[in-house]
Amino acid sequence: MFSAREYVKVNSLEEAWELNQKRANVIAGGMMWLKMGNGQKGTIIDLSGLGLDQIEESEEEFSVGCMCTLRQIELDPGLEREFGGVFRESVRHIVGVQFRNGATVGGSVYGRYGFSDVLTCLLALDTYVELYKGGRIPLGEFARMPYTRDVVVKIIVKKDKRQAAYASQRNTKTDFPVIACAVSRKADSWRIAVGARPEKAEYICLDGTGKTAEELAREAAACFSYGSNLRGSAEYRAHLAEVYIRRLAKELGKEA
Amino acid sequence: MEINLILNGKKIKAQIRPDELLLDFVRAQGCWSVKRGCETANCGLCTVWLDGKPVLSCSTLAARADGRTVTTLEGVAAEAEAFGSYLAEEGAEQCGFCSPGLIMNVLAMERELSNPSEEEIKEYLAGNLCRCTGYMGQLRAIRNYLNRKGGETNGENR
Ligand SMILES: Cc1cc2nc3c(=O)[nH]c(=O)nc-3n(C[C@H](O)[C@H](O)[C@H](O)COP(=O)(O)OP(=O)(O)OC[C@H]3O[C@@H](n4cnc5c(N)ncnc54)[C@H](O)[C@@H]3O)c2cc1C
Ligand code: FES
Ligand code: FES
Numbered sequence A: 001m002f003s004a005r006e007y008v009k010v011n012s013l014e015e016a017w018e019l020n021q022k023r024a025n026v027i028a029g030g031m032m033w034l035k036m037g038n039g040q041k042g043t044i045i046d047l048s049g050l051g052l053d054q055i056e057e058s059e060e061e062f063s064v065g066c067m068c069t070l071r072q073i074e075l076d077p078g079l080e081r082e083f084g085g086v087f088r089e090s091v092r093h094i095v096g097v098q099f100r101n102g103a104t105v106g107g108s109v110y111g112r113y114g115f116s117d118v119l120t121c122l123l124a125l126d127t128y129v130e131l132y133k134g135g136r137i138p139l140g141e142f143a144r145m146p147y148t149r150d151v152v153v154k155i156i157v158k159k160d161k162r163q164a165a166y167a168s169q170r171n172t173k174t175d176f177p178v179i180a181c182a183v184s185r186k187a188d189s190w191r192i193a194v195g196a197r198p199e200k201a202e203y204i205c206l207d208g209t210g211k212t213a214e215e216l217a218r219e220a221a222a223c224f225s226y227g228s229n230l231r232g233s234a235e236y237r238a239h240l241a242e243v244y245i246r247r248l249a250k251e252l253g254k255e256a
Numbered sequence B: 001m002e003i004n005l006i007l008n009g010k011k012i013k014a015q016i017r018p019d020e021l022l023l024d025f026v027r028a029q030g031c032w033s034v035k036r037g038c039e040t041a042n043c044g045l046c047t048v049w050l051d052g053k054p055v056l057s058c059s060t061l062a063a064r065a066d067g068r069t070v071t072t073l074e075g076v077a078a079e080a081e082a083f084g085s086y087l088a089e090e091g092a093e094q095c096g097f098c099s100p101g102l103i104m105n106v107l108a109m110e111r112e113l114s115n116p117s118e119e120e121i122k123e124y125l126a127g128n129l130c131r132c133t134g135y136m137g138q139l140r141a142i143r144n145y146l147n148r149k150g151g152e153t154n155g156e157n158r
Helices: A013-018 A070-075 A077-081 A085-093 A104-112 A118-125 A139-144 A213-221 A234-251 B021-026 B073-089 B099-112 B119-125 B136-146
Strands: A003-009 A026-028 A040-046 A055-057 A063-067 A126-130 A136-138 A150-158 A165-170 A177-186 A189-195 A202-207 B002-007 B012-015 B046-048 B053-056 B070-073
Touching: A003 A013, A003 A189, A013 A026, A013 A189, A026 A165, A026 B136, A055 A139, A055 A213, A055 B119, A063 A077, A070 A077, A070 A104, A077 A085, A077 A213, A085 A118, A085 A165, A104 A118, A104 A150, A118 A139, A118 A165, A118 A177, A118 A189, A118 A213, A136 A139, A165 A234, A177 B119, A189 A213, A189 A234, A189 B012, A202 A213, B053 B099, B073 B099, B073 B136, B099 B119, B119 B136
Parallel strands: A003 A040, A026 A040, B002 B070
Antiparallel strands: A055 A063, A063 A150, A126 A136, A126 A150, A165 A177, A177 A189, A189 A202, B002 B012, B046 B053, B046 B070
């Protein structure tokens, strides 16, 4: 665990942003990842007094505050109804309930970790990141951006009548995934995200017209690059990706 | 810095370091049941409740407890003892180091899920590692404990 000289529970996003411009300072989400770091920090910036721990639903979208926990998105009835359990399936394997009561959506998205189930799931949906200074940008663009010192305020997920499904594979329960796949469809227009390759998740869009689930999966899996690490080889990951994309496409009603 | 909280039913005002972990804070307050295991958010030994929800005190800053309610095993001693007797009956403890965290999460699960299935129990407790028992005794003890008033745990949550 790192040491810190000060702790400030901010009263506004402007205060958070200003404090965060100093390199020694750090925004604390759930602290699950941060606490593994060492060294000396200046000020820990706490956003928990800004009411950003709510999931709000409007006609067009869900707005998920950065301080919402992974457990909140797992259990939210609105997200469950709209996206058929894809959020629950993407996070339920992450360590345990106590962990998911702590880890935040903001920290998970900001981190853009290679192994991230959360990023993979969100990329298959029409998702935007709301940054305090940078405004609203598509998550895919945010995922490719270099790390900056802006504040992630909210994650916006559009309600565009998309159906979605998720699958991951782990060598042992609660470990990082060896592969993570999320697939969504709107009519025969498909959006496919693959993470833990082990590079961070990316997504592609494909037209499924005239293709079987097998053909769609083969074409989609070939669009991504794969690497090897202790959890699995590049070849194994490429194979798993194709299998899971095919299964998810079938789950979403794509004919065999 | 100063924090005010309710710890096991008692109002407390305390001075803490900005980087102090909740784990170190509750132990300094005499809640020795809370154990430091992996310290990497993996094992669940350090489980306490924050406003009634189970969290990992090894990864939570004490400052986050300001204005909130923290419960450790010491705060639910009678219930913990009752469930502990089910663990003992099944021979489900060896070194016992994991028990306080497990008990806190089982009691949280009992409050959150009505009549959980075996799969739901396993999922809820996936973050409570035990190096000794192989889990089967713990699962028997949990089932017996949840069924103590008659009935069967059969999963009517989803
Ligand atoms: C043991 C372990 C196992 C894990 N397993 C998995 C897994 O299997 N799958 C998976 O998807 N994830 C996994 N994770 C990652 C986890 O789910 C979270 O994504 C991660 O902990 C970050 O969330 P946090 O709230 O704890 O953020 P923190 O640790 O608090 O912060 C992470 C980073 O984000 C920054 N940050 C936080 N909030 C904001 C904000 N609002 N604006 C700008 N910057 C911000 C912080 O400064 C820091 O740089 C694991 C993590 C651990 C420690
Ligand atoms: S000591 Fe907290 S999870 Fe292991
Ligand atoms: S009884 Fe020894 S770790 Fe569980």
